[in-house]
Amino acid sequence: MDTSSIPGLELIQIADVVAREKSIDREEVIMAMEEAIQKAGRSKYGHDLDIRAMIDRKSGSITLERWTEVVEEVEDDHIHMTVAEGTKHNLALGEFLRQPLPPIEFGRIAAQTAKQVISQKVREAERARQYEEYKDRVGEIVVGTIKRAESYSITVDLGRAEGVIRREEMIPRENLRQGDRVRAYIVDVREEQRGPQIFLSRAANDFMAKLFTQEVPEIYDGIIEIKAVAREPGSRAKISVLSRDGSIDPVGACVGLRGSRVQAVVGELQGEKIEIIPFSEDPVGFVVNALAPAEVAKVLMDEVSGRMEVVVPDDQLSLAIGRRGQNVRLASQLTGWYIDILTEAEESEKRQEEIKLRSTRFMEALNIDDVIAHLLVAEGFVMVEDIVATELEDLASIQGFDTDIATELYNRSVDFVTRENARIESELDALKVADDLRSVEYLSMAMILKLAENQILTLDDLAELDSEELVGYLGEFGIEDEATAGDIIMAARAHWFADEDDAAEAETEDAGASDA
Numbered sequence: 001m002d003t004s005s006i007p008g009l010e011l012i013q014i015a016d017v018v019a020r021e022k023s024i025d026r027e028e029v030i031m032a033m034e035e036a037i038q039k040a041g042r043s044k045y046g047h048d049l050d051i052r053a054m055i056d057r058k059s060g061s062i063t064l065e066r067w068t069e070v071v072e073e074v075e076d077d078h079i080h081m082t083v084a085e086g087t088k089h090n091l092a093l094g095e096f097l098r099q100p101l102p103p104i105e106f107g108r109i110a111a112q113t114a115k116q117v118i119s120q121k122v123r124e125a126e127r128a129r130q131y132e133e134y135k136d137r138v139g140e141i142v143v144g145t146i147k148r149a150e151s152y153s154i155t156v157d158l159g160r161a162e163g164v165i166r167r168e169e170m171i172p173r174e175n176l177r178q179g180d181r182v183r184a185y186i187v188d189v190r191e192e193q194r195g196p197q198i199f200l201s202r203a204a205n206d207f208m209a210k211l212f213t214q215e216v217p218e219i220y221d222g223i224i225e226i227k228a229v230a231r232e233p234g235s236r237a238k239i240s241v242l243s244r245d246g247s248i249d250p251v252g253a254c255v256g257l258r259g260s261r262v263q264a265v266v267g268e269l270q271g272e273k274i275e276i277i278p279f280s281e282d283p284v285g286f287v288v289n290a291l292a293p294a295e296v297a298k299v300l301m302d303e304v305s306g307r308m309e310v311v312v313p314d315d316q317l318s319l320a321i322g323r324r325g326q327n328v329r330l331a332s333q334l335t336g337w338y339i340d341i342l343t344e345a346e347e348s349e350k351r352q353e354e355i356k357l358r359s360t361r362f363m364e365a366l367n368i369d370d371v372i373a374h375l376l377v378a379e380g381f382v383m384v385e386d387i388v389a390t391e392l393e394d395l396a397s398i399q400g401f402d403t404d405i406a407t408e409l410y411n412r413s414v415d416f417v418t419r420e421n422a423r424i425e426s427e428l429d430a431l432k433v434a435d436d437l438r439s440v441e442y443l444s445m446a447m448i449l450k451l452a453e454n455q456i457l458t459l460d461d462l463a464e465l466d467s468e469e470l471v472g473y474l475g476e477f478g479i480e481d482e483a484t485a486g487d488i489i490m491a492a493r494a495h496w497f498a499d500e501d502d503a504a505e506a507e508t509e510d511a512g513a514s515d516a
Helices: 010-022 026-045 085-090 108-134 205-215 250-255 257-268 283-290 314-321 324-335 344-366 370-376 384-386 394-396 403-432 445-453 459-464 467-475 481-516
Strands: 051-055 061-072 096-100 141-149 152-158 160-166 183-193 195-200 225-233 234-242 273-278 298-302 307-312 338-343
Touching: 010 250, 026 051, 026 096, 026 108, 026 273, 051 283, 061 085, 061 183, 085 324, 085 481, 108 195, 141 160, 141 205, 141 298, 152 183, 160 183, 183 234, 183 394, 205 225, 205 257, 225 324, 234 250, 234 283, 234 324, 250 257, 257 273, 273 283, 283 298, 283 307, 283 324, 307 314, 314 324, 324 338, 338 344, 344 370, 344 384, 344 403, 370 403, 394 403, 403 445, 445 467, 459 481, 467 481
Parallel strands: 160 195, 234 273, 307 338
Antiparallel strands: 051 061, 061 096, 141 152, 141 183, 152 160, 183 195, 225 234, 298 307
8 A cells, every 4th residue: 555645635535444344443553654654754764763654634645753761861762862962952751753754655565554453443443343243242143144164163154253163163054154144152251372362152151041041931031931041952952941930931931833933943953853841940840841741750969069860651761861871961950950760660679788788787697587687677777886876765666676686786776786896996096097097077987997008097198089089989888979988088187177277276386486
C-alpha cells in the first residue's frame, strides 16, 4: 500500500472502508497506517532514530517528524539530548524536540513492508474484537458454515469469526462436508498466540440441553428444569426433567405433540435415540426411572459408597444392562450412582453365599448348630466380636433365643475372642507390628493381623494406603466400601497433622523467647 501516492482524503476513506469491512475501530486502522509510515521512515532516515508519523484525522495529510527527548543523562544520542542542548531550543527536562522530515517516496519494498504492517495491525485488532465478542458467549449455540472439513477437526465460519470442532467433540459417523450449515455449542473461548480460539462441540451434554431449551418453551421459561443429561453421542442419550408446575407433565412437554419437539432434537443429533426421564428427589425412584424401559424388582442402596444394587427379573437383565452395557452406563451417569445389575437368581445366590460364609464362621468359632448360626446372621451379626459388643438383653430378645442361650453364646464368644486375641498378639509380636497400629480403634485384632501379613506394620504404613488398597485387604471383615476405608486412613493420618501443629507451636514459642 503506497500511501505516499494516495491523496489525504482518499487515505481516510480507505481507513473507513477497512474498519467497516473488518468490524474494527477506524482509529485502530489509522494508527496501523501511522506505524507503517514510521517503519518506512526509520528504514530511510535510520533505525536508531525516534521517527513518528501523524495522519490528520480530517484531511488525511501525513506529517513525519524526528523526536529527541531532553534527559539528565544521555544514554543514546540518537534519541536523547542533554538539558543544556534542550535549553537552546527552549525545552525543559522530559520534553521533546520535534524536527519535521521530508515526505517519503515509498519504494516497492517499503510499500510492501507498510502493507504488511497495516495488515498485521488490522488482523490483531480483528482478533481482539472477536475475543471480546465471543468470550462471554460460552454456553450458547451458534450456527455457521463449514469452511474446512478434515478428519481431526472441522473449521466453521461463524460470519465474524471462525470456530473449531475437534474430532472428540464431533458426533461419531456424522458426515459433515465443506459448505454444510451446522449448529454447535460454544464450550470454550481462549486467547492464544495465533488469535482467539473458539472451541465448539456437538457431542457435549450441554449441547443437547440447549437444543431442548430452544425447542421447548416451558424449559426456556423456567417452568421445566433439565436436571441432568447423559449421552453417548450419535447413539443414545437420557435426559432427566423436573416440572415446577404440578399441572404440567415434564416428559410430555419435552416430547411434544406427536413427538414433534423431541424429533427436532433427534434430527439435529443424527438420529440419536433420546429417552426423557422424570426426575425424582428419591434416589431409588430416580434410578428405577433411569433404568427404563427395564423393570426393577428390588434396590439395595449403600449411601456411604454411592452404590446401588439393582435386582431385576431374569428376563429383564439384557434390557437393564443394554447393548454393550449402554443402558446401565447412561443411567449411572445420569443419576450419579454406581449401579450394579443382578438378576433375582444371582441376588439370591449371592445372599445365600454370604449367609453360608457367615454361618460357617459362627459354627466353627462357637461350636453351635446351623439354626443358631443362621439366626445370628439374620440379625445382622458378621463377626464374633459383634456378639461380645452386644448387651445380653439384646441377645436374649432375638426370636428363638432366651436368657440361657444368650448367656452361653456371650460366654463362648468372649472365650473365643480372648483365645484369638492371644494367638493374634503372638503372631503380631513375631511380625514386629508397632504398638501405634495395634491401638487403632477402628480395627479388630484380626484386621491388624491381616494388614501385618501384607507388610502393613506401623500406623504410618496404614496412613500411606489408599482406600482401594484397604478394601482389598479388609473386605472379608466387612470393610467393603471406599468411604469407610477412607475414614480409617484419615484417622491413621491424624497424628501427621498433630505433629505439624506441635512443631508450629514450638517454633512460635522459640520466636517469642528470642524476642524476650
